[in-house]
Amino acid sequence: MTEEHIICKNCILVNGFLGISINDQGLCNFCSDPTYVNPNWSKVQISPERREWALNDWNEVVEDMQDNHNSSQYDCIIGYSGGKDSTALVDTFISEYRLNPFLVTIDTGFMTEVAKENIKKTLAKMNLFKNHIFIDATVSTFIKLYKFHFFHHRSNEKSLTVNICHICTDLIHTIVVKEAIKRSIPYVIIGFSPDQIARYFYETIPFDVIRDGTPYDQFKAILDDTDMNWYLTSEEIEANLPRVLYPYHVIDYNEREIITQIEEKKLIEIGKGDPVLTNCHVVKAALLYDMYRYGGITYALQYAELIRQEEDKEARRKSRKDWLRLYKQIGKSILNGTFNMEGMGIFFRKLGISKEGLLENIIYQRIQDPNFSQIIKNIDLMMSNKLR
Numbered sequence: 001m002t003e004e005h006i007i008c009k010n011c012i013l014v015n016g017f018l019g020i021s022i023n024d025q026g027l028c029n030f031c032s033d034p035t036y037v038n039p040n041w042s043k044v045q046i047s048p049e050r051r052e053w054a055l056n057d058w059n060e061v062v063e064d065m066q067d068n069h070n071s072s073q074y075d076c077i078i079g080y081s082g083g084k085d086s087t088a089l090v091d092t093f094i095s096e097y098r099l100n101p102f103l104v105t106i107d108t109g110f111m112t113e114v115a116k117e118n119i120k121k122t123l124a125k126m127n128l129f130k131n132h133i134f135i136d137a138t139v140s141t142f143i144k145l146y147k148f149h150f151f152h153h154r155s156n157e158k159s160l161t162v163n164i165c166h167i168c169t170d171l172i173h174t175i176v177v178k179e180a181i182k183r184s185i186p187y188v189i190i191g192f193s194p195d196q197i198a199r200y201f202y203e204t205i206p207f208d209v210i211r212d213g214t215p216y217d218q219f220k221a222i223l224d225d226t227d228m229n230w231y232l233t234s235e236e237i238e239a240n241l242p243r244v245l246y247p248y249h250v251i252d253y254n255e256r257e258i259i260t261q262i263e264e265k266k267l268i269e270i271g272k273g274d275p276v277l278t279n280c281h282v283v284k285a286a287l288l289y290d291m292y293r294y295g296g297i298t299y300a301l302q303y304a305e306l307i308r309q310e311e312d313k314e315a316r317r318k319s320r321k322d323w324l325r326l327y328k329q330i331g332k333s334i335l336n337g338t339f340n341m342e343g344m345g346i347f348f349r350k351l352g353i354s355k356e357g358l359l360e361n362i363i364y365q366r367i368q369d370p371n372f373s374q375i376i377k378n379i380d381l382m383m384s385n386k387l388r
């Protein structure tokens with residue numbers, strides 16, 4: 001293989017990163033085969049029939065909530081993070097659907113100040129303080145969860161970033177589901193955007209709600225009774241579980257319009273809806289882990305998909321150039337220690353671990369990886385600006 005074939009010439013995926021390889025034509029698995037799936041990324045295709053069914057169902061759910069509006073205190077629970085999507089969802093439920101949602105915010109220990117300010121501002125503006133609870137007794141359990149997974153991640157194929165995001169989301173959603181059961185509220189609404197369909201489209205069915213609400217054995221072994229309080233009990237599993245729904249998967253969604261909508265109504269301050277500001281430090285620490293462990297930036301899988309979606313050749317070329325620049329920038333800043341420095345400091349402090357300790361563990365895992373030499377090569381190329 002020649003030097004030009006390190007990066008896919010159509011997207012930005014790098015040879016040897018998380019099972020990806022570049023062929024003789026200079027194309028990665030995803031660009032050469034549209035049906036290719038990888039444990040960290042697969043393009044989920046939703047058929048028009050399934051989409052239509054889900055939209056009809058959503059319209060019926062809204063009607064059902066409206067019909068029963070006067071017979072119950074709250075019509076649904078919204079998982080409320082203070083980000084743009086959940087804020088806009090709260091506004092839609094109140095202003096458009098004329099419903100009365102109960103809002104639940106779960107603190108993982110890594111909520112940003114921006115998200116907290118957004119919540120205060122929205123609750124004040126819409127007079128919703130009585131509709132809201134902020135649960136922060138959860139923090140110590142989340143810290144355990146992160147610490148466990150950062151030190152017990154054992155895979156040569158699946159990235160920590162993808163894994164930790166799923167495991168953390170599962171617990172957040174489980175705690176919201178428990179609140180719904182406790183209050184006999186039949187619907188849990190989550191503001192996942194249309195691209196967040198890696199695992200669930202429109203709804204998480206009860207089977208998966210139960211599985212996601214149960215810790216797996218190896219992790220359970222380190223949990224005490226207080227931690228277990230945040231997972232589903234056998235009584236709750238036997239009770240009537242609420243339906244867990246993602247309406248943005250089926251109703252109109254435009255990121256720019258959503259931000260404008262909540263900024264104009266002064267629900268959040270201008271500029272505070274930027275996902276970068278509300279993104280969590282845990283994901284960024286997982287990106288650091290993956291860079292050292294697998295030799296690349298896991299977000300590249302998403303960036304690459306955005307590039308492939310550009311139909312116009314010139315637009316695709318430009319998009320590739322921009323994303324590749326960002327890819328190298330993030331990679332280099334991780335390796336030279338300047339990436340999200342404040343956030344990283346907070347992360348290591350809260351977990352009570354050191355960066356050196358984590359790196360030591362990564363190096364130990366990496367040396368046992370059959371792809372070891374390629375990983376080291378990719379890290380060296382990134383460091384010496386020779387990745388092209």
Ligand SMILES: [Zn+2]
Pocket residue numbers: 008009010011012013027028029030031032304
């Ligand atoms: Zn490619």
